[in-house]
Amino acid sequence: MKTHTDYLFFETAARQEFIRITDEVARIVTASGVTDGLVLVSAMHITAAVYVNDWEDGLIHDFQAWLETLAPAGLPYRHHQTVEDNADAHLKRTLMGHQVTLPITKGRLDLGPWEQVFYAEFDGQRRKRVVVKVMGI
């Protein structure tokens, strides 16, 4: 069995930004030499998400507008009694999910036709990491 670990780094210009990372994950899978197994892709910061969905700008806009409705910024969150002002980012990342595990089959990510992996930043403008852990044969 092989394991292989790598990290992706992000420092977004905007506070909120969604970034497609399918190709970066695929490159790490290739570098791992694993041809059958699993790869975990997981945000290491708690105001960011990793999720799988459509690569379509309109839908990404819909996700962002929807998250603002369900987990609005600017409410008097208890978390803001600390030095923080980002409680909504913690809630938004919870809705989107903090990680995905993807199957690897015949040396490639075994994804459906429209599956794309995204990094969703909700409190950016600082350096953040995603861990990518490959395990298999």
Added chain:
Amino acid sequence: MKTHTDYLFFETAARQEFIRITDEVARIVTASGVTDGLVLVSAMHITAAVYVNDWEDGLIHDFQAWLETLAPAGLPYRHHQTVEDNADAHLKRTLMGHQVTLPITKGRLDLGPWEQVFYAEFDGQRRKRVVVKVMGI
């Protein structure tokens, strides 16, 4: 270490349908010969979910009514400026989760007494797939 990959296929009669798949997943685990490890069960389409919860029709009704409240169909979603009309299906699947990883212990799915695995279709009436990847010893 062994790996084993299989796929479940769905083509639901209704646009939205929740289908219990615990037994199908258990059969694939048995066929894999893996007695200790993990099995990933993941929707390969981005308007479907895989989740674990109760096998009780009332609760399934509650889930569906609740999803309609939080992610309603029929809103003027930006995604609908493409040929699509299913933005709500993308949001609903995000709330339910797109995959689960289940432990295998002593040759069986290591589930709690009420844990059942479900496929939740939010934009059906076409052929869809779920990947089942078993890994272990």
Added chain:
Amino acid sequence: MKTHTDYLFFETAARQEFIRITDEVARIVTASGVTDGLVLVSAMHITAAVYVNDWEDGLIHDFQAWLETLAPAGLPYRHHQTVEDNADAHLKRTLMGHQVTLPITKGRLDLGPWEQVFYAEFDGQRRKRVVVKVMGI
């Protein structure tokens, strides 16, 4: 390849309670002897969640208030036509997530600086389990 399985048990005094379990998971990883791999931490009951987020009491309060808004107790849920009264607990656990998979690197949980693992109980006051399955080399 090694596998190692253990269980954490909870019986909370309150119906709803959030409990940090990072150290318990880390101890199981150490006991497993796995130095590189993955560990699945998964609630075995369907009214409890396992999630990763901040260890800050204000934010935990915000999570609980927010869940009450999105998935209120006391509504006339269809599930309550059985003997149950906990439909909201099923919905809340779905929002928080029922499991996480954590990477193990160099013998330790490979977590970001603020990542903490939590067990979130939404229908407690009875004995519940979380399965912890370690797999790797």
